[in-house]
Amino acid sequence: MKLLMIAAPGGGKGTQGDRLAVKFGVRHISSGDVLRAEVRAGTPAGRQIAAFQQRGDLVPDEIVFELLTPVVSAAAARGGYILDGFPRTVPQAVAAADLGRRLDLTLDAAVYLNVPDPVLIQRLLARSRADDTAEVIEHRLQVFADVAAPLVAYYRDRGILIEVNGDQPPEAITEEIQARLP
Numbered sequence: 001m002k003l004l005m006i007a008a009p010g011g012g013k014g015t016q017g018d019r020l021a022v023k024f025g026v027r028h029i030s031s032g033d034v035l036r037a038e039v040r041a042g043t044p045a046g047r048q049i050a051a052f053q054q055r056g057d058l059v060p061d062e063i064v065f066e067l068l069t070p071v072v073s074a075a076a077a078r079g080g081y082i083l084d085g086f087p088r089t090v091p092q093a094v095a096a097a098d099l100g101r102r103l104d105l106t107l108d109a110a111v112y113l114n115v116p117d118p119v120l121i122q123r124l125l126a127r128s129r130a131d132d133t134a135e136v137i138e139h140r141l142q143v144f145a146d147v148a149a150p151l152v153a154y155y156r157d158r159g160i161l162i163e164v165n166g167d168q169p170p171e172a173i174t175e176e177i178q179a180r181l182p
């Protein structure tokens with residue numbers, strides 16, 4: 001199984017990614033986690049990433065691809081993956097699709113968890129990660145609003161989008177996704 005989760009910050013793609021990864025016995029790959037691990041490792045790329053993340057801006061595509069491609073390829077070799085946060089923009093989706101055809105990484109479905117903004121803000125303020133301050137949250141939600149609609153449209157056009165109401169209990173969301181997967 002090869003899935004992509006799309007959701008705003010606080011939208012539950014991490015939670016659903018974990019649950020689906022267990023159900024399908026595949027790896028859950030969170031781009032945010034991979035990038036934060038690089039920050040902790042203190043590499044030059046990590047120092048660059050930290051600056052973007054602290055502002056709530058997207059990390060440049062070259063850095064994202066360099067770090068994510070080997071992780072995704074390794075997971076594909078072991079049966080699949082649940083991608084969470086990558087691809088995040090249409091240019092990333094186009095480049096990933098191109099790479100995917102060459103490396104046999106094409107997606108079975110893209111799952112969009114749709115959640116109203118007030119619910120997102122409540123969830124994010126409750127979890128208190130370093131980039132979960134009110135100001136940075138507002139910026140991350142704006143960045144998501146700018147890139148998400150075209151990304152969702154991109155996968156809808158390709159006939160692999162599954163849009164789910166993300167304002168439901170986690171179990172109900174997992175069930176709905178599973179019922180609607182190809």
Ligand code: ADP
Pocket residue numbers: 007008009010030031032033035052053056057058059060064084085086087088089092140
């Ligand atoms: P959230 O979706 O809740 O903002 P993530 O952990 O997915 O949390 O991402 C945190 C930050 O990591 C983002 O604000 C961004 O700076 C960076 N990031 C994650 N994935 C990508 C990506 N595919 N492209 C660019 N930046 C990314």
